[in-house]
Amino acid sequence: MAVVAAFVRGGRRGAPFRLPGLPLRRARAEDGWSDEPRHPAYNRPVRLPLTASAETMQREDALYDVVVVLDWNLRSRARGRGSAIFFHIARPGFRPTEGCVAVTRRDMGRLAPFLRPGARLAVRR
Numbered sequence: 001m002a003v004v005a006a007f008v009r010g011g012r013r014g015a016p017f018r019l020p021g022l023p024l025r026r027a028r029a030e031d032g033w034s035d036e037p038r039h040p041a042y043n044r045p046v047r048l049p050l051t052a053s054a055e056t057m058q059r060e061d062a063l064y065d066v067v068v069v070l071d072w073n074l075r076s077r078a079r080g081r082g083s084a085i086f087f088h089i090a091r092p093g094f095r096p097t098e099g100c101v102a103v104t105r106r107d108m109g110r111l112a113p114f115l116r117p118g119a120r121l122a123v124r125r
Helices: 105-114
Strands: 003-008 024-026 031-034 045-047 054-056 066-070 086-089 101-103
Touching (some): 086 105
Antiparallel strands (some): 003 066, 031 054
C-alpha cells in the first residue's frame, strides 16, 4: 500500500513524530474520514459531524497521535471495498484493528522519518 499523507495530533506528551517527507495536517475535532459506502464522500476526509458513519481523526486515546493515510481504495474508489485504512499506533497488547496497519509508538518513531508520498508498505504476517 502506498503512503499518501499524514494527520498528527498536537498537545500530547512525549516526543513528537518527525515526518519531514509527508504532507501533514494537524487533526482537529471536526476532522473525520467517511466509512459509509453509500455516502458521496466514501473513503475521503470529511468534516464532522456527518450524518453518515465516519472515523474520528482526533481520538481521545493515543492510536491516532499520528495517522498515515494509505492508498487503499482511494484513487479508484469502489464502494464497500474498504475505507479508512491507515498506518497508526497499535492498541495495548496489539488488539486487532479494523483493517489498519498498527505498530508500537517506538516503531512508528523509527519509521516516520523515512515515509514519503508513494513509498510502499509491505505487510506480512
